Each structure stands twice: as C-alpha cells, then as structure tokens.
Amino acid sequence: MSARDWGVLFVLCGAIFLEGIDVAMLNVALPSIRSELGLSTGELQWVMSAYVLGYGGFMLLGGRAADLFGRRRMFVFWLTVFLLFSGLGGFATDGWTLIVARFVTGVAAAFMTPAGLSIITTSFEEGPRRDKALLVYSGTAAGGFSIGLVVGGLLTAVDWRWVFFAPVVLSFLVLTAALALLPRSPRPDRTGESVDLAGSVSVTAAIVLLVLGVERASHTGIGWTLGTLAAGLVLLAVFVAVERRSASPLVRLGIFRGGPLVRANLSALLFAGGFFGFQFLVVLYLQELRGWSTLQTSFAMIVIGIDAVLSPTLTPKLVARFGNARVIFGGLLLAALAYALFLPVGADWTYPMMFPSLIILGLAFALAYGPLTIAATDGIEEREQGLAGGLLYTSFQFGAALGLSAVTAVNVAATDGDSPAALLDGYHAALVVPLAAALLAALVSAFGLRSPKGTAVAYGETPARPETAAR
Known part of the structure; x- marks a missing residue:
C-alpha cells in the first residue's frame, strides 16, 4: 500500500483502537467509580447498559447515515462528539451525569464506527489490498480492548477519572490526523432519495428495546423482560412493513437475500456472544473465587490480545491459502475448543492450566473477527457499504449483550449460595453457553464451505449480481 493508504488506515485504526480501549478501561474502573460516587448496583449496571444501548x-x-451524508463528514463529526462526552464522563459527580455521558458516547461510536469501516471498504479496492487493510483494522480493534484492560488498571490506580480523560487525549490526536489525512469526497448524490424517518425511528426503537430486554434480563422480572422484547419485535415488524413501502428505505431488504451476508452476520452475533460471555465468566472466576486483583486479572487475560499481532500477519496468509470461509470456520472451531478446555476449571487451577484456553481464544479471534468483517462487506455496492458495516457491528453488539445476559442468567440460576463450591458450580453451568454459541456459529459458517476454496460463493467475495440490486 502507498504512504497515503497507510495514512488513511492509521487514522481509522486509531479510531477503532479508541473505541476498544475506552470500553475495556471502563470495565476495569467500575468498582472504583461505584465507591467514589456511591452508586447502587442498578446505577452501576446502567453505566454499562447506557453505552450498549x-x-x-x-x-x-x-x-446508513454514512452512505447518505458522507463518510468523512460523519466520521469527523461523531469523533468530536465522542471526545466531548468522554470528557464529560471524567467530570461527573453523580451517577446520572455519567450514565448520560456514556449513552451519548455510545451513540457517537455507533455513527463513527460504521463510517470508519466504510471508508476502508470504499478506499481500498475489493481483493487483497482491502483484505489486508481490514485485517490490520480488526487487529487494532482487538489490541485496543486487550491493552485497555491493563491500561485501565494502571489509570484506575491513579484516579478513575483518567479512564475518561485518556480517551479525550487520544480522540484529539485521531481527530487532528483525520482532518489532515482523510481524503475529502464529494457530497453523496441523494437525488430521488429522502431520509426514511419512519424507518429510522422504528428500527432504532426496536433495536434499543431488544438490546435493553436482553441486557436487563438477569436484573429484572420475567414479565418486564418479555414485555420489552415483545415491544421490540412489534416495532421490528413495523420497520419491515415501512421499508417494503418506502421509496428510499433506510435498509434495502433485498440486501438480506445474499446468503453470505446473512451467514456472516449470524456467525458474528454468535461469536461475539460466546467471546464476551466467556471473558466475563473468567473475570468473575479470577476475582470472586480466586481473589485476584484487577491488575492481576488484566495481565492474566492480556494473552488473548495476541490476535492484535496475528490478525495483520498470519491471517492474511491463511485467507490467501485456504479462503475466507475456511479460515472463519477454523477460527470458530478453535473458539469452541478454547471454551471446552476451560469447562472443568477447578478452584485451585494454576495459570498454566488456564493458559491454553486463553491463547487458543486469542488465535480464534484472529482467525474469525477480521475475516467476518471481510465477509460482511464483500460484494456489497459502494453506496451501501455504510449499511453493511452498520449491520455487522449491530450483530456484534447485540451478540455481546445476548452472551453477557445469557451467561449471567445461567450463572445466577446455578449458584446456590456464596461458598467457593457454589460459585464454581455456577461457573461450570454458565461456561456451557459460550461453547454452545461457538458450536452453533461454526454450524452456520459451515454452509459457506461449498465452493472449492470456501471463498467467492461462500462469503460474497464476488460482485453482487444485478438482481440483488432490486429491492
């Protein structure tokens, strides 16, 4: 790639690194935030839930906004919003200020992330150059989360507010680089296209309710959860009805006729659910049962961050040699192996006994995450690259919320008391959830192995056929 290409990629990798490190650092800092601000358990949960929503x-x-209003414009504007409200979180003196700041920061990330991804997929032509760029990008995202676990622990030891101020500094640097390096593009031609307001309101409300229902399932009654999910599904049906009749739909429903895109998004949802659910359980095991400190836990889990090294180095070679679909399938099988190896975890396991699961999971992430990103955007027309990115990250985020809620619910149901034996029983039961998710994801991805090398037919690495452009 040229120096200009690397400059563009540097900016976008900086933004996705920022998003990853921001989430990871906050996870580590939650106990300190609760202690200083005097937050209840419910308020503390909302600090996380607000960002997820x-x-x-x-x-x-x-x-879709990136496609309609300009990718660079959306990226720069929402990066600025991210910077401002991250700073607001650092100055918070009560729970609700922090919750509002996290919600708006999450909204900013929701606009910024697909805009950044679509800049990559439209700046690098489909093929090896785009694949390499996306794998570097995904490795940086993973690196941000892994490094954030350790950096968050170090900053929290000084003052938890630095967990919010550090992203402000990084955001400013990325914003400055973006203004200088991201190429300007002409305003998208929206002739004949209007903003699908009804579709926007209905699908956003539907997804918010569905994520809220899943996120809060283990903290509220069954009636409230079912009611929230039912309302979300009703609004989703309203959204589909609106899109069928809209002359300029927010989401062209015909995009779901492509089996590769659907498989990639389903696999991403299940993979994210298993991955984040497993990490959550490991943190509980190390801190609640073993009594490890936050920093000890962070250093123990940083080995998963090996994917930040492998994604841009090993994964491109494997994709070139075996095809995208086979690499994804292999990554999902490795994830299942990692979870299976951790199933018999004991109350006195040494770190070397845990290490195989953690290192294998890092390899699995390297093989699955980047190629899934490629799979979800290959063969999609340029004018819909932002939409494709939005679909993929919605799948990842909803999957993460679903996985966390599922392992929490199973863990709570299976834990009878607060003795070490009871806690261990809860972990053993909940660890089945990530394993089941990984196996189901592997099953879904297996349907993409029909082509000779598991590439074009399997995951959409050929241009979309003309008929798929019809709504």
Missing part, C-alpha cells in the same frame, strides 16, 4: 441501538442508523 446507544451503541447497539443507533448502529444501523449510523451506517
């Missing part, structure tokens, strides 16, 4: 609920709208 903003991020997951507005992602689809954010992806």
Whole structure:
C-alpha cells in the first residue's frame, strides 16, 4: 500500500483502537467509580447498559447515515462528539451525569464506527489490498480492548477519572490526523432519495428495546423482560412493513437475500456472544473465587490480545491459502475448543492450566473477527457499504449483550449460595453457553464451505449480481 493508504488506515485504526480501549478501561474502573460516587448496583449496571444501548441501538442508523451524508463528514463529526462526552464522563459527580455521558458516547461510536469501516471498504479496492487493510483494522480493534484492560488498571490506580480523560487525549490526536489525512469526497448524490424517518425511528426503537430486554434480563422480572422484547419485535415488524413501502428505505431488504451476508452476520452475533460471555465468566472466576486483583486479572487475560499481532500477519496468509470461509470456520472451531478446555476449571487451577484456553481464544479471534468483517462487506455496492458495516457491528453488539445476559442468567440460576463450591458450580453451568454459541456459529459458517476454496460463493467475495440490486 502507498504512504497515503497507510495514512488513511492509521487514522481509522486509531479510531477503532479508541473505541476498544475506552470500553475495556471502563470495565476495569467500575468498582472504583461505584465507591467514589456511591452508586447502587442498578446505577452501576446502567453505566454499562447506557453505552450498549446507544451503541447497539443507533448502529444501523449510523451506517446508513454514512452512505447518505458522507463518510468523512460523519466520521469527523461523531469523533468530536465522542471526545466531548468522554470528557464529560471524567467530570461527573453523580451517577446520572455519567450514565448520560456514556449513552451519548455510545451513540457517537455507533455513527463513527460504521463510517470508519466504510471508508476502508470504499478506499481500498475489493481483493487483497482491502483484505489486508481490514485485517490490520480488526487487529487494532482487538489490541485496543486487550491493552485497555491493563491500561485501565494502571489509570484506575491513579484516579478513575483518567479512564475518561485518556480517551479525550487520544480522540484529539485521531481527530487532528483525520482532518489532515482523510481524503475529502464529494457530497453523496441523494437525488430521488429522502431520509426514511419512519424507518429510522422504528428500527432504532426496536433495536434499543431488544438490546435493553436482553441486557436487563438477569436484573429484572420475567414479565418486564418479555414485555420489552415483545415491544421490540412489534416495532421490528413495523420497520419491515415501512421499508417494503418506502421509496428510499433506510435498509434495502433485498440486501438480506445474499446468503453470505446473512451467514456472516449470524456467525458474528454468535461469536461475539460466546467471546464476551466467556471473558466475563473468567473475570468473575479470577476475582470472586480466586481473589485476584484487577491488575492481576488484566495481565492474566492480556494473552488473548495476541490476535492484535496475528490478525495483520498470519491471517492474511491463511485467507490467501485456504479462503475466507475456511479460515472463519477454523477460527470458530478453535473458539469452541478454547471454551471446552476451560469447562472443568477447578478452584485451585494454576495459570498454566488456564493458559491454553486463553491463547487458543486469542488465535480464534484472529482467525474469525477480521475475516467476518471481510465477509460482511464483500460484494456489497459502494453506496451501501455504510449499511453493511452498520449491520455487522449491530450483530456484534447485540451478540455481546445476548452472551453477557445469557451467561449471567445461567450463572445466577446455578449458584446456590456464596461458598467457593457454589460459585464454581455456577461457573461450570454458565461456561456451557459460550461453547454452545461457538458450536452453533461454526454450524452456520459451515454452509459457506461449498465452493472449492470456501471463498467467492461462500462469503460474497464476488460482485453482487444485478438482481440483488432490486429491492
């Protein structure tokens, strides 16, 4: 790639690194935030849930906005919003200020992330150059999350507010680089296209309610959860009806006729659910049962971050040699192996006994995450790249919320008391959830192995056929 290409990629990788490190650092800092601000358990949960709702609920709208209003324009504007409200979180003196700041930060990420991804997919032609760019991009995202676990622990030891101020500094640097390096593009031609307001409102409300129902399932009654999910599904049906009749739909329903895109998004949802659910359980095991400190836990899990090295180095070679679909399938099988190896975890396991699961999971992430990103955007017309990115990240975010809620619910149901034996029983039961998710994801992805090398037919690495352009 040319120096200009690397400059563009540097900016976009900086933004996705920022998003990853922001989430990871906050996870580590939550106990300190609760202690200083005197937050209840419910308020503390909302500090996390608010970001998830903003991020997951507005992602689809954010992806389409990039297509309609300009990718660079959306990226720069929402990066600025991210910077401002991250700073507001650092100055918070009460729970609700922090919750509002996290919600708006999540909304900003929902617009910024698909805009950044679509800049890559439209700046690099489909093929090896785009694949390499996307794998570097996905490796940087993973690196941000892994490094954030350690950096968050270090900053929290000084003052938890630096967990919010550090992203402000990084955001400013990325914003400055974006203004200088991201190429300007002409305003998108929206002749004959109007903003699908009814579709935007209905799908955003539907996704917010669905994510909220899943996110809060383990913290509220069954009636409230079912009611929220039912309302979300009703609004989703309203959205589909609106899109069928709209002359300029927010989401062209014909995009779902492509089996590769659907498979990629389903696999991403299940993979994210298993991955984040497993990490959550490992943190509980190390801190609640073993009594490890936050920093010890962070250093123990940083080995998963090996994917930040492998994604741009090993994965491109494997994709070139075996095809995208086979690499994804292999990554999902490795994830299932990692979870299976951790199933018999004992109360006195040494770190070397945990290490195989963690290192294999890092390899699995390297093989699955980047290629899934390629799979979800290949063969999609340029004018819909933002939408494709929004769909993918909605799948990841909803999957993460679903996985966290499922493992929490199973863990709570299977834990009878607070003795070490009871806690361990809860972990053993909940660890089945990530394993089941990984196996189901592998099953879904297996349907993409029909082509000779598991590439073009399997995951849409050929241009979309003319008929798929019809609504």
